[in-house]
Amino acid sequence: MIARVTTADDTSSELNLRVNGTMYRLRLDHRTTLLDALREHLGLTGTKKGCDHGQCGACTVLVEGLAEGLAEGPAEGPAGGRRVNSCLLLAVMAQDAEITTIEGLASRDGELHPLQAAFVERDALQCGYCTPGQICSAAAMLGEAAAGWPSAASASLSPQAGPVTLDAAEIRERMSGNLCRCGAYVNILAAIQDVCRETT
């Protein structure tokens, strides 16, 4: 593991954040969450601040390598980043990790991520404020299901079950960490189901 910072009395740290493939070097007050670092310091305002308490999911981003710091290494898991609430992750905890935000989901030539295209096609939003979090969360959820992670809606916990088929009940349960106050759930579900059908 890379030795990280600081002396106990410093209240800020110099740190590296790798976001959407670009490395940024910042000095941040330790109180800065990853969400505020993205929005206020890096100008990446696609990630939204809703409740700021981990209850709404608007701040969801993907983080790869957060678990890599663990002694003895992480367990096998889904490919790609893991979805987290960036409002509850201090920016200092995210150094050395690979962070993907909604700005990094589309390909470099501007082609939308299949989930982005599906949300547009299905009109899966009203005000759009929760949408970046919904899409980042759904992107990671597809990886979790492909890796065979069960959910509270899964009919079986059997380890032999293999990749999970995402029916409506599974998607609703797995997406419950993302609230939509406009109530666009019907079309959010339809958009995600479209992508599930394309990829299976």
Added chain:
Amino acid sequence: MRLFGYLVPPDPAAAIAAVTGRPGAAFLAGGTNLVDLMKLGVATPDLLVDVTGLLPGRIEPVPGGGLRIGAGVRNSDLAADPRVRAGFPVLAQAVLAGASGQLRNMATVGGNLLQRTRCLYFQDVTKPCNKRVPGSGCPARAGDHRNLAILGGSPHCVATHPSDMAVALAALDAVVHVEGPAGPRALPLGELYRLPGDRPDRETTLERGDLITAVDLPAPGFAARSAYRKVRDRASYAFGVASVAAALDVDGGVIRDARLALGAVAPLPWRARTAERVLAGRPATAEWFGRAADAELADAAPLPDNAFKVTLVRNIVVRMLCELANGELAHGESAGAAS
């Protein structure tokens, strides 16, 4: 939020020394509860000692057939582990019944055990709370207590422990490994928590600088026939109103042994030993399941707005035990969908 230092020590010993030597220091793991409490002004550490890179992050078999879960294992990895799903379905279900996909990716096993109550008064620094400010009083008994304790509370505090995972661990006779300034030790999960009494601010038996490093699960035995059921105010992503972790060993219609723990109804994950004693050797029938639940709940001291929990817990216990006895919650099958 108060200014704070942030330290990533090279090893657990240095982390323990850093927290032991500084009254304002706190260990930081997943942060899903601590960072939130800091935003609310409830927790005000002046130094965070990040132990996420120091704690074991793997689940390993132990001699005799049990599992050792590193305290740094994320909830999502715990619930996905094939050995946990097959041998301890109650634990996988409990973890999957808690929080959201995002939070489970962050939260760790050690942190989950030490998360604080979600009692509204505890989380609101403008209100009195004996847990947050000893001696300041408890507005809950005459105020909003619909989701607070019916068992184990005191005149000073009726807050509930919010963990789902810990309820399953209580039923499974889990053992908690701790390292601290006095060296390493292991204690049954039941000895980790204290009842509030007149000191609700003292929630555990841990001393300053004690760090949970792992949790052991004994060999599965009949834990494979186990399940967790959580009742809450919405279908997903909400703290429990009441939950039950149960395991049942039935032979020829007679209960050989049972494990029962209740969640969201007490200041700690509530192992229902009175009910277990009633069940041992009795016919595996709804009548006896009900008698066992009644025996456990005889000491319940509900408040006006949470008296419904007594009936609710009884009903969940009877239904779950019936399903376990009938094999409807077979090996590795989920009970979570119904909640």
